[in-house]
Amino acid sequence: MRELLTKLSGLLLIALLTAAVLDTTPAIGQDEAGPVDEYLELVESSGAEYAPAFDFFTVSMLWTVIAAALVFIMHLGFATLESGLTQSKNTVNILFKNVWIISIGLITYAVLGFNTHYPVDSWQIPGWLGINGPIGDLNADGGDGWGYGGLSLAMTGYGDFIFQAMFAATAATIVSGAVAERIKLTSFMVYSTILVAFGYTIAGSWHWGGGWLSDIGFYDFAGSTVVHGFGGAAALAAVLILGPRAGKYTADGIKPIVGHSMPLAAIGVFLLFFGWFGFNGGSVLSANPGPLGLVFTTTALAAAAGGISSIITSMVVLKKPDLSMALNGLLAGLVSITAGADSVSPFASVLMGAIGGVIVVFSIIFLDKIKIDDPVGAISVHGTCGIWGTIAVGIFGGASLSSQIIGVLGVYIFAFVFSYIVFLLIKVTMGVRVSSEEESRGLDISEHGQEAYNIS
Amino acid sequence: MKLVVAIIKPFKLEEVKESLSEVGIEGMTVTEVKGFGRQKGHTEIYRGSEYTVDFLPKVKIEIAVQDDAVTVAAQAIAKSAKTGKIGDGKVFVLPLEDAIRIRTDESGESAL
Numbered sequence: 164m165r166e167l168l169t170k171l172s173g174l175l176l177i178a179l180l181t182a183a184v185l186d187t188t189p190a191i192g193q194d195e196a197g198p199v200d201e202y203l204e205l206v207e208s209s210g211a212e213y214a215p216a217f218d219f220f221t222v223s224m225l226w227t228v229i230a231a232a233l234v235f236i237m238h239l240g241f242a243t244l245e246s247g248l249t250q251s252k253n254t255v256n257i258l259f260k261n262v263w264i265i266s267i268g269l270i271t272y273a274v275l276g277f278n279t280h281y282p283v284d285s286w287q288i289p290g291w292l293g294i295n296g297p298i299g300d301l302n303a304d305g306g307d308g309w310g311y312g313g314l315s316l317a318m319t320g321y322g323d324f325i326f327q328a329m330f331a332a333t334a335a336t337i338v339s340g341a342v343a344e345r346i347k348l349t350s351f352m353v354y355s356t357i358l359v360a361f362g363y364t365i366a367g368s369w370h371w372g373g374g375w376l377s378d379i380g381f382y383d384f385a386g387s388t389v390v391h392g393f394g395g396a397a398a399l400a401a402v403l404i405l406g407p408r409a410g411k412y413t414a415d416g417i418k419p420i421v422g423h424s425m426p427l428a429a430i431g432v433f434l435l436f437f438g439w440f441g442f443n444g445g446s447v448l449s450a451n452p453g454p455l456g457l458v459f460t461t462t463a464l465a466a467a468a469g470g471i472s473s474i475i476t477s478m479v480v481l482k483k484p485d486l487s488m489a490l491n492g493l494l495a496g497l498v499s500i501t502a503g504a505d506s507v508s509p510f511a512s513v514l515m516g517a518i519g520g521v522i523v524v525f526s527i528i529f530l531d532k533i534k535i536d537d538p539v540g541a542i543s544v545h546g547t548c549g550i551w552g553t554i555a556v557g558i559f560g561g562a563s564l565s566s567q568i569i570g571v572l573g574v575y576i577f578a579f580v581f582s583y584i585v586f587l588l589i590k591v592t593m594g595v596r597v598s599s600e601e602e603s604r605g606l607d608i609s610e611h612g613q614e615a616y617n618i619s
Numbered sequence: 620m621k622l623v624v625a626i627i628k629p630f631k632l633e634e635v636k637e638s639l640s641e642v643g644i645e646g647m648t649v650t651e652v653k654g655f656g657r658q659k660g661h662t663e664i665y666r667g668s669e670y671t672v673d674f675l676p677k678v679k680i681e682i683a684v685q686d687d688a689v690t691v692a693a694q695a696i697a698k699s700a701k702t703g704k705i706g707d708g709k710v711f712v713l714p715l716e717d718a719i720r721i722r723t724d725e726s727g728e729s730a731l
Contacts, residue, residue, distance in 0.1 A: 419665040483664050528667045540666070 205308050220309055223317030223449035227326050233441020234329035236434055238265045238336060244431025245340040246615075248422035248487060248539045252605025253344045254615030260339045260348070264355055268332025271360035273298050276331055277324050279364040281372045290375035293368055294361070298324060317449035326445055330390060333442075334363040337394025338582075340539035341402050344420070345409070345602050348610045350595045354586055358397055362581045366393050366574050381570035382562035385446035387502030387552035388574050395546020396575040397582035399535070404586050405595055407536030409602050417531055420538065425486055432490040436466055439497045443504045458504045462497065465504075465516030469496020472520030480524060488524050491540045495523035498548040503556035511559035518555075519548045550575070620715040620728060621689045625680045626654065626708040627700040632678050638699035639682070642691045650679045658706035677708060683715055685728055 196204070206217045242261035246254045274297045278285070282293025301320030305311060311320045318326075335355040342351065367389050370376040383389050411420055422428060443462045447454045473492020477485045499519030500512050507515065526543035537543065553571050557564035589595055596602075601609035608614065627635055632649065639647065653674035660673040684692050693710050701707055720730040 417668040419668040419670050421663075421665050421670075481664060481667050485664065485666060487666055524667075531667060 209308060209310075219450070220317050223451070224319055224322050226450040226455075227318045227322045227445055227448065230441035230445025231322075231326040231329045233438045234326070234333070234445065235265075235438075237333060237438030237442065240431045240434030240438055241333075241336045241340065242431070243427045244435065244490070245343055245539050247424040247426070247428030247431060248340075249343050250420060250605065251423040251616060252607055252614075254423070254607060255611045255613055256348065256606035257339070257343055258615075259611065260343075260351055260355075261336065263352055264335045264339060264359070265332050267352070267356050268335060268359045269328050271356060272328040272331045272364075273324075274360075276360055276364045277327060279361070280327060280331070280367045282368055283373075286374075290373075290378060291369070292365060293372070293374075294365075317451075330386065330442070331359055331363055334390055334394040334397070335359040337391065337541050337545045338398040338401055340541040341398035341537045342405055343538045344606065345596055346401075346405060347593070347595055347597050348606070350589050350593055353593070354401070354589055354595075357585050358582065362397065362578065362585070363390075363393055365581075366577050369573065370570065376570050376573060379569060380563050380566045382506070382556050382560065382567065383502045383553055383570065384505050384556075385443045385501045387498055387549045387556075388571055391498045391501060391545035392549030392553065392571065392574055393578045395542050395544075395549055396578035398537070399542050399546060400579045400582035401586045401595075402535055402537060402542065404583065404590055407534055408538070409599055411536050412534045422487065422538075428487060428490055432493055436493055436497065439466070439501075443501060447505065454505050457509075460509055461500050461504045461507060461512035464509055465500030465512045465519070466493050466496040468513040468516035469493055469499065469520035469523070472496075472517040473524050474520075476521045476524040480528070487540075488527070491523050491527065491544050492520040494544045495519040495548045498545055499552040499555065501549075502552045503560040503562075506556060506560035506562070508559070511555075515552065515555045515559060519551055522551055523548055546575075620718060620731065621684055621686060622713040622715045623680075623682045623684060623689065623692050623696070624711040624713065625693075625696045625700065626652065626677050627680065627696070628702065628706065628708060629676055629678045631700045631702070632680075634699045635680065635696055638695045639692060642688075642695045644682055644684065644688070644692055644695075646682065648681045650681075652677050652679045656706075656709070675706070683718055683731055685731060 202221075206214050209217065238261060242258055245257045245261070249257060272280075275295065277298050278295035279293060282295055285295050286293035300306075301311070301324055306320030308319070309317070312318065312323070316323070335358050338355065338358065339351070368374045370381055370383055370389050408420055410418055412418075439462055440459060443458050444455060447458055449455075470489055470493040473495060474484055474489045476492075477483065477488040481488070496516030496519050499515045499522075500507075503515065504512070523540070523543050526547040527537075527540045530537055530542060535542070550571050553567050554564070556562040557567040586595060597606060597609060625635070629651070636647070653676055655673055655675055658675065660671050660675060662669050662671050664670075680696065682692060689712055693712055696710050717726060718728075718730040719726045
């Protein structure tokens with residue numbers, strides 16, 4: 164048997180080598196245009212007077228795809244943060260959900276998300292709803308040059324798509340942390356698919372897709388409201404239906420369910436911080452040096468200020484410097500600056516981040532008091548600080564305060580109601596919660612039949 | 620033959636091991652355990668809520684010794700594990716009926 168396999172694999176190797184040789188042979192003989200020729204052709208076809216601008220276009224496109232990759236790594240950040248702040252018996256389940264979200268998020272974004280997020284002229288209800296089909300060849304019709312977005316968009320169609328696709332899945336990931344340790348896996352898979360395919364993209368189209376929010380002058384640079392707020396409000400609705408983890412709120416008060424790995428949580432937050440440079444920096448949508456430098460600076464300063472203020476708040480209010488609060492504080496600073504990263508001064512960014520860091524601690528304590536169980540603080544970090552970050556652009560960034568408030572209300576109410584209805588329907592049809600035996604045993608064994616940490 | 624079982628503070632393990640080998644004890648089994656005695660637990664805080672940790676981490680040492688070595692071994696442990704503060708642990712001495720060295724099939728005292 165083994166001999167046969169060896170012979171077969173030898174044959175296969177020879178076949179592959181032959182194919183490779185045959186494949187490359189014709190190219191050697193031809194005078195095929197190299198990348199430089201192709202590029203020059205592209206520059207010339209765009210008009211010789213724009214030749215210098217083409218370098219900017221290329222650099223911007225490169226930055227955009229790098230930023231997309233940075234946003235991608237935020238998903239690893241979410242995965243480890245959520246794992247760290249929950250019990251070890253649910254780690255496989257958390258990681259599994261994160262694998263699902265990034266996968267289904269990217270696929271649905273290609274199938275309908277992108278064109279629903281950006282309906283252009285194809286609205287069913289103008290400014291409100293424009294559900295559309297899959298992406299086509301985005302390099303066609305000049306989509307591989309600046310024919311795609313005109314001179315206002317320094318990237319190609321695919322650059323635009325992949326950057327926005329990485330964003331889309333973050334909204335569903337926010338929910339994943341809040342419902343952790345008790346949600347039924349299949350129900351979460353269905354819920355997150357609907358949320359990322361329709362909920363996130365419809366709400367996003369109101370602002371970034373040129374819908375009614377952009378008409379009233381609402382400003383949300385990289386998504387304090389349309390990404391983080393959406394996720395936070397959706398998470399709140401899901402948690403209200405799902406209920407708290409067993410044993411968290413007892414007659415004797417709150418019994419904390421301690422996260423199993425602070426190192427994992429810290430790795431997650433630092434990865435999120437790292438990825439946020441792509442999240443906010445990429446949202447400049449070009450490598451325009453002025454705004455790009457400002458966005459990197461305000462993003463980092465706000466995060467730092469959020470970290471410091473949450474540490475101080477935790478020491479004053481809780482009498483102890485709680486690491487999980489400090490980690491949430493860094494994220495709170497980041498969410499607080501996301502709406503205004505390109506339009507506020509460094510000083511304002513410190514203030515915005517610092518206030519976010521205080522808000523997040525009180526929000527976490529408050530939600531615990533009213534028995535809304537959010538194991539990782541996602542509703543507070545993304546939902547509560549998303550409100551603050553968006554309003555703050557009206558205070559520090561010159562946006563209209565009333566438009567900001569309307570935008571927050573519009574997106575949050577939509578996210579909450581959409582999530583509530585979808586989650587309720589899933590509850591009625593397939594159930595949303597594992598049994599109490601499964602919950603106490605841990606979802607790793609009861610849902611997946613495998614453990615995260617095997618001692619052998 | 621006797622089995623000496625000691626519950627000690629984890630950070631004392633190295634000192635206890637050294638003092639045992641000084642008095643000629645050649646082998647021991649160590650387990651990480653949790654428990655409480657008069658020390659009870661302590662409170663910790665997580666995300667704004669206090670909770671009691673009843674079971675504190677301890678280390679359990681088990682050594683099988685010949686009758687004449689019991690006092691020396693037990694005292695070596697008691698002396699080296701002492702900090703004088705509550706939670707230092709306990710030493711138990713139990714009778715041991717038989718022992719087998721698996722490699723050689725020796726049994727009784729010669730197996731120790």
